[in-house]
Amino acid sequence: MIDHAHDLASVREATDRLLTAVAKLDNASVARPSRLPDWTVGHILAHLARNADALTNVLEGRPMYVSGEARDTDIERDAPRPLDVQLTDLRESDARFRARGAEPADWTRTVELRNGVTDAAARVPFRRWVEVELHHVDLGIGYELEDLPKEFTEREIDFLAERFGGHRDVPSTGLRSEDGRVWTTGGGAAGGPVGVEGSAADLLGWLAGRRDGAALTVHGGTLPALPPL
Structure with missing residues (x-):
């Protein structure tokens, strides 16, 4: 059985690990290539922030993204930002997502994600956990698959x-x-x-x-x- 409250706590722990690790970088690191093709470290950080907002939309019954094009445009716009701005955005978007997840809700309901994919609302916190953990690895800053919980x-x-x-x-x-x-x-x-x-x-x-x-x-x-x- 999916325990959304447990997974929300795991999201917090994973995000704290990520923020602590990224805070040790410098502004030049934002433009460094990540392990994902054509994406810099800044692209991944921007994606993680916008994904938190997107999954908040899902929990609130709105489309995850306005469109695929808008998603990509937002990531490209936010990728070059200075490290402190990236960290603040990621911290605040994560807090919005977890606050929404902590509110009373019908966690058995079906929600819609991207491209018509549907899932139980209770699985959304785990999906966020996946984003944070795997993209932490993708940053290429010393956190590896062997380090995952x-x-x-x-x-x-x-x-x-x-x-x-x-x-x-x-x-x-x-x-x-x-x-x-x-x-x-x-x-x-x-x-x-x-x-x-x-x-x-x-x-x-x-x-x-x-x-x-x-x-x-x-x-x-x-x-x-x-x-x-």
Whole structure:
């Protein structure tokens, strides 16, 4: 069962870690390339702030973004800002999101995200947690997939395995982490079953498009190519 209050607390902790780490940078770092193609550190920080506002919109029953074009324009506009402005914006947008999440609400209701995707309102705080944790890694400032909280890593693997379950481009695939946890995904494409084993961090990195899977051990075929998130 999804515990939105627990996940909101996890968002706060993850955001505090991020803010503490980013505060050690300087203004020149804002323009440095991140690990995401064509995005600087500033792009990621701007995206995180605007995503907090977007998910607040979702909780309030408004469109997540006015449009995809408006989303991209806002990120490009905000990316070059000085570090102190970025930090203030991220801190304040996170506070708005968590304040809205703390209000009484029907957490069983269905909400709409981008591109017609729907989900339970109770899952929105976890989605925010995902944004903060993975983009902290994407900044390339010393926080790695191995540093993610164990609970987060396992739940995000759960989420992504479910997301790719039955996907027409992914053969039946079984995942096993070094600590013995297992997942299944894919199944909509010919071939398989394929077995994929490795550390939880490497499994998550592959599923989330952050690693190429070279560190994983594959049985029964080749490592499936996953569609973009």
